[in-house]
Amino acid sequence: MQLAPRSDPRITAGIAALGAITLLIGGAFAGLVIEGAHDFSGAASAFDPYLLRVVRFTLWQALLSTLLSVVPALFVARALARHPRFPGRGLILQLFALPLALPAIVAALGILALYGSAGYFAGLLGGRDWPGIYGLSGILVAHVFFNLPLATRLFLEALGTVPANHWRLASQLGMGVRHAFRLIEWPALRAALPGVAGLVFMLCITSFTIVLTLGGGPAATTLEVAIYQALRFDFDPARAVTLTLLQIALTFAVVLALTRLGANTAGDANLPVAARRYLSASPTETLLNAALIVLALLFVAGPMAATVAAGLGADLGRLAGEGAVRQATLTSVVLAFLSASLAVTMSLALIAARRALALKRRAGRKTLLEHAADTGAGFVLVVPPIVVGAGWFLLLRTVSDVFAIAPLMVVTVNAVMAMPFAIRAIRPAYDAASERHERLCLLLGISGWNRLSLIDWPSLRRPLATGFAFAMALSLGDLGVIALFGSDSVQTLPYLLLARMGSYRTADAAGLALLLGLVCLALVLAADRLGRGERS
């Protein structure tokens, strides 16, 4: 039992945040259920061979993407771990952090510019035998582009947890490279493997933008894209309900399996620290490792370089002067700003409530509320933005103009989607600060506004800024919700980009991609810098 003020405002704030999340997701479910009940036979009849093919493709592409990302990542991570100090290593790791922040549509454009049928690669080959990259191959390349660096970083982090003494011991015992791998590196990698693979699988199964832009036709469509098409093109709500419920069941099953495996579903934004190694690599191994790292580097850097090159080739001056571009930029920035503010505020409320409840509890069982504050934000990963958007779309289409609520949907859904990342940025700092300050504040009677302004704000400023920048980058680059709700009157940059791609104005699209990519990268670099700043 802990004597805390009876009605801790932190707990109240946490309950309010949980309520808002529940409302957002509950409303989406209500929309689905009402629509499903309204047209049950329609929803049931949506189970047809086409649907089964979509489900099969969704799983198949995710499985292949996971294999192609995770297996090479094991070796790249090991290569990087074997050489803890070489010039450019830090830069490579920074570069590997970028895809996480790059909007999917920007990456898709970069990949098209590089490997597409009219891309640089085709130009290099004379354009004759190059088949282009639409369909499964395009989806796989894009997914590996995103997930290979992520998996590499996570594996590298796992290797970093090997105690230095194990390496000292290994060199003292005269272990060779092979034995060191079997006895030291592999156990660490194997422990991380299920979690990393599960995370990548999850990201690929819910990937929307990549499949929308690189997938081709009915042969290469996933559930999420099918939902979007059912709502925006075929206008077949019954079918959308069935697809959405299937998508939820699928992601739920994956998340359940993931939590069993102990995966961290929020990815990671921190650079692992290079530990000192005590086994030096032989020249042959060094050469192999170097080749491996260079290959991975080229694969990751290629599409980014192509984005820049293609973007610079666009008529940037004309684009910047265009009213639609200016309007979309303004809309994007305002919505992303609001979304990030909401994400950070709600994250902080949940983090503080969880901490306050844990302090109050001391020993004994966690209450349901504490569980909810602890993992509530993680559950949003079960319901991808498209699903939430689809639910609200169905719910509201009968009562109002769905396109009029586009800004509200973009802000709230993206805010909730960014919360797991924001929480990861803020929570360690909050808990550490609370650990140091809690009793002092109680003793000195520092509470409420005094506590927020004098004690909490100064120690949380940086992690809050990190979470904010990250959330803003995520929101800026999102195409999921706006694809459903966007219209001529409310356009964001990704939406405009998609429209230009659709009307084959490739140069315009490339210019916009460069702009969007640069803004997101600037935000994420700022987040990284802030996150790694002094913490005393």
Next chain:
Amino acid sequence: MMPANESRAKGVTVRLEDVSFDYGEAPFRFDVGFAAAKITAIMGPSGSGKSTLLNLVAGFEAPRSGRVLIDGSDVSAAPPSARPVSMVFQENNLFAHLSVERNVGLGRSPSLSLGDADHAAIAEALARVGLAGKERRLPRELSGGERQRVALARVLVRDRPVLLLDEPFASLGPALRDDMLDLLANVHTERQMTVLFVTHQPEDARRIGQDMVFLDNHTVAATGTAADFFDGSGPDAFRRYVGMDAAKGSRLDDRG
């Protein structure tokens, strides 16, 4: 706020009356009193309940049953900041992002709205603990001993009749610890507050302790004057704990 050098709080009695408490495992039971204006050293093996006892007095924990009395009045339900108590922990006594002056100032006003009298009191307290001229420093620019001095300065400006010390000098080297003990003894002579001093070091207790409370197995095993405890007539469990050679009577084996 009262002027810096007026009507200072005198020590009052502290009593735990049939207090029971548990963290979900074996319960603690405390029934013990502390004399007004004295320094009582509280010793006992790890896990015997020393910090728990202080937390109960400070109000960080609430008794499951029984009462906590300070100056005869029941404070069992009062929040920590409403109790006539100051506390110094082993570490993290200061807010890392606030200057020395502001850290001390929080002892006068939790919103840091400080008047002239407050600033005078802060300056006086900092001078008293030997930190004049370091007002603007941040905690990280101070040594471990200096940080504890800042905490002590805050105790002075808060001016509460009871002072709880939870191994405040445990992470300091021997010479620094002696200095701090002297400072504490001097401050106690001037202020006459009731001090409950948890320590692992028999030397600390012998040097400045007047009374002793020995805890063992989640309860009070023995009480008495420090003199009695250290001249060999203390309880066996205490002598075993401090490693006192029973045959020779009073030699102390400092366990560092």
